[in-house]
Amino acid sequence: MEKFKSGFVSLIGKTNSGKSTLLNSLVGEKVSITTYKTQTTRTAIKAIINRENSQIIMTDTPGIHKGKTKLSKIMIDTAYTMIGEVDCILFLVDGTEKSVSNENEQILDKIREAKKPTILVINKVDLLPKEKILKLIETYKNEYDFTSIIPVSALKNDGTETIIQEIEKILPEGPKYYDDEEYTDQTxxxxxxxxxxxxxxxxxxxxxxxxxxxxxxxxxxxxxxxxxxxxxxxxxxxxxxxxxxxxxxxxxxxxxxxxxxxxxxxxxxxxxxxxxxxxxxxxxxxxxxxxxxxxxxxxxx
Ligand SMILES: Nc1nc2c(ncn2[C@@H]2O[C@H](COP(=O)(O)OP(=O)(O)OP(=O)(O)O)[C@@H](O)[C@H]2O)c(=O)[nH]1
Ligand SMILES: [Mg+2]
The missing domain is CATH 3.30.300.20 (K homology (KH) domain)
Structure with a gap:
């Protein structure tokens, strides 16, 4: 029998890259709100993803953005603090962006500091030609030694189970921290x-x-x-x-x-x-x- 794996994973990415959409799709419930506008998520939102051989506690975080208010500062602090507290980081990139944005450069710096297994997820591939996806993979490969790079469409739920399989490879053996029917820390x-x-x-x-x-x-x-x-x-x-x-x-x-x-x-x-x-x-x-x-x-x- 396969060993049961469990642990903590945090999503990080520029605002509007589709983190909350991905989280909801992996959990199969609406845990975190999503909109076409930027700066939608404001706090760390925990969701519990149950699979046959694993329980993944995944945290959605506010998107990295340029902002000067106290609220913006707290939002960005939250996102960076969370990646220090997990077994594995999921870095979500919006594949429709022309190049590596300033925000993504900044996130890459924080990932280098965190020194954690990190999976790069290239999202919104439903809007991209294959050559563009391959080019992005090459670009990001040169930036960091990611554990794996996975192109997905969070919106269409395409390729997302591969993320779970890759996380399961990284997580340690562990117990079920939460009952099956619990799927979020949100009241x-x-x-x-x-x-x-x-x-x-x-x-x-x-x-x-x-x-x-x-x-x-x-x-x-x-x-x-x-x-x-x-x-x-x-x-x-x-x-x-x-x-x-x-x-x-x-x-x-x-x-x-x-x-x-x-x-x-x-x-x-x-x-x-x-x-x-x-x-x-x-x-x-x-x-x-x-x-x-x-x-x-x-x-x-
Ligand atoms: N075409 C397409 N759109 C997507 C995909 N994933 C997310 N979106 C859209 O991108 C927009 C932003 O999605 P969110 O999930 O709110 O993004 P977020 O990263 O959580 O944003 P913040 O909370 O502001 O950081 C929404 O309009 C989504 O419908 C995808 O795979 N394909
Ligand atoms: Mg969000």
């Missing part, structure tokens, strides 16, 4: 906040999304008069300006209604239960530079 409250933020990111124009955060104040289990259980959730979307508040609420409350409806539908799928969601919008100027908020809400604990 239902966290998931609710993130899903609301995802819908806001997707529906709102460029400048607003990065200036928002969501807080769930109430998360209660209730019953209908017929005895059917449902969750009653109350949440606030914080933004940085009065004018943004107007846009998030929209004419006659229409935008907020759309955000809430899509968020509720997702939550009902994720929680497998009816949800009653109420949302508010409030202004908190320059919150991403307020230590009281970013430390408490986003700093790695």
């Amino acid at each position: 239902m409250r966290n998931l609710a906040e993130e899903v609301i933020r995802e819908k806001a990111l997707k529906l709102l124009n460029e400048e607003i999304p990065h200036g928002i955060y969501v807080e769930v104040q109430k998360f209660e289990t209730k019953e209908t008069s017929k005895g059917k259980p449902f969750y009653h959730i109350e949440a606030t979307i914080y933004c940085v300006r009065e004018s943004h508040k107007g846009i998030i609420i929209g004419k006659g409350g229409e935008m907020l209604k759309r955000i809430s409806t899509y968020a509720r539908q997702d939550m009902e799928r994720m929680f497998d239960c009816k949800v009653n969601l109420r949302t508010w919008v409030k202004v908190k100027e320059d919150w991403m530079n307020l230590e009281s908020i970013v430390n408490q809400k986003f700093k790695l604990k």
Whole structure:
């Protein structure tokens, strides 16, 4: 019989390279939100991937980006701290990028420092001709001695099982740290906040999304008069300006209604239960530079 392997793996990559998409695809559940915008993931998000002969505890991290706020600094610190704490690093590169970006140079430096087995994953190959993939492999081979280089499409779930097989080769023999039905360290409250933020990111124009955060104040289990259980959730979307508040609420409350409806539908799928969601919008100027908020809400604990 094959030996059971287990251990810790961290994803790292430039913002928008597809880390969260890959994580969700490997776990088979929505653990981490994904959008076409940059700087989507803000904290380390743990997921548990169970396979016949292994249990992989994989952490999604905020994407490396250029940013000057306290929030950005904490996000980038989180990503680099995580790669120091794992058995294996998964470095995700967006294959559609023209060359090795500054962010990827910086990540390569951190990988060299970490001296850990590192798998390079070239993502979004569904958008690439074969020659381009081969060229990228050559380019990155010259940058670092990767344990392996795997081209995948996280979106189409193509080539992703190879990543698991390569990780299994690296991980030590070990126990199951988590029960089979556990698949994330995210609480239902966290998931609710993130899903609301995802819908806001997707529906709102460029400048607003990065200036928002969501807080769930109430998360209660209730019953209908017929005895059917449902969750009653109350949440606030914080933004940085009065004018943004107007846009998030929209004419006659229409935008907020759309955000809430899509968020509720997702939550009902994720929680497998009816949800009653109420949302508010409030202004908190320059919150991403307020230590009281970013430390408490986003700093790695
Ligand atoms: N065509 C294509 N698009 C992809 C693929 N993987 C991810 N994407 C898209 O790339 C965008 C970014 O995906 P995310 O998973 O949110 O990226 P991320 O690396 O987690 O981004 P941050 O959290 O900001 O660091 C989304 O629009 C995804 O749908 C892929 O394999 N092919
Ligand atoms: Mg992400």
